[in-house]
Amino acid sequence: METTADLSELSTRLRDIAAEAATSVGPGLRAAFRTSISAGHKTNAHDLVTEHDRASEEMIVHHLLACQPDSRVLGEEGGHRGSGRIEWIVDPIDGTSNFAHGVAFFCVSIAAALEGELLAGVVYDPIAGLLFTADLTGAYLNGAPLRPQAQAEEARASLMTDYPSAEALALDGPAALEAFGELVGTYATVRRKVSAALALAHVAAGWTDATLGLDTNPWDVAAGALLVRQAGGSYLPFRYDDASGPAHEAPCFVAVGPGGNCPTAVAVVERLVAARRAAGHRR
Incomplete structure (x- = not known):
């Protein structure tokens, strides 16, 4: 069983792996954005999927499993894969409808969990160039700590x-x-x-x-x-x-x-x- 220090070190490593995987698909998504994107339907006409969802997920999964072999993946497009200890939870394009319609509000989302507990998370906005990351040490935007303050009223x-x-x-x-x-x-x-x-x-x-x-x-x-x-x-x-x-x-x-x-x-x-x-x- 990992100590607190071991978990913290693991979470930071998983965060870095997820960040590398997310940013690796950025160039392809930026190149495809606001071009002629062919979108299909999954459950209904509002639930879109594109070739870029599937291609991005494959690239992400390959990277995650190569860097952390003791892993399994839950992906929006590919479902469950593998049987390792670390679970990666992957959405290659969250906001596919926005992506397909040329609206610049979509992202890549990757999280890592161990026995149901989240250890790392990355949300990457490839159009704005915003890389949000979190591990057990805190939350960050492009490497700088996030210290927000919400409205109380x-x-x-x-x-x-x-x-x-x-x-x-x-x-x-x-x-x-x-x-x-x-x-x-x-x-x-x-x-x-x-x-x-x-x-x-x-x-x-x-x-x-x-x-x-x-x-x-x-x-x-x-x-x-x-x-x-x-x-x-x-x-x-x-x-x-x-x-x-x-x-x-x-x-x-x-x-x-x-x-x-x-x-x-x-x-x-x-x-x-x-x-x-x-x-x-x-x-």
Whole structure:
């Protein structure tokens, strides 16, 4: 079993490996951005995938497994691979719809976990050249420590959320628009940026005060959750059942920067999760 010092050293090494893997796909993504990108559909017309998602994930996975052989990977495109002790959680392009439509708000997200505990995380914005990294020593932007301060007053705070998606509108009905209206009426500004990983990184940097999400996947939030926590903020998971487990595996969340106070966001997510639970939703 690793000592605290061993874990810290391991986390820093995994952070560096993840950063190298993420930045390695940057040139290809920048070259493809705002060109004729052919996008296909996965679960529905809103869930896009491109050849660049798949190609980037293959490059990332190859790098991770070569640098850390005792690894396994959970990738958005390739699913589970390998059986090693270290779990890599990979989203090659978080915000594929933005990428495919020429909107410069997407990122590469890579996290590393050991027995369910996050040790390292990287969120890389290849267009802006922003490399957010976190390990057990802290959270950083392009190597400089992140020390954000969120707005304490809700009425002055900014919020990012992808909610409600088309799927959420179908699932929650009028309650979805009511919830969104409550958020818009409460916060100084509400932005729908459609990249949970990059929104979490912006909370860690102090550029937005809070973000919330429903029905996310581990690859959407793992790296960003660690960034927020290591920057001094809070990451609150919500589940549809009473099962326990790592926070990044919960399907819903609210993340708030240090010093922030967002009870309305928390209440909105709690209400939506409770209604879905009562209706038998188990995603």
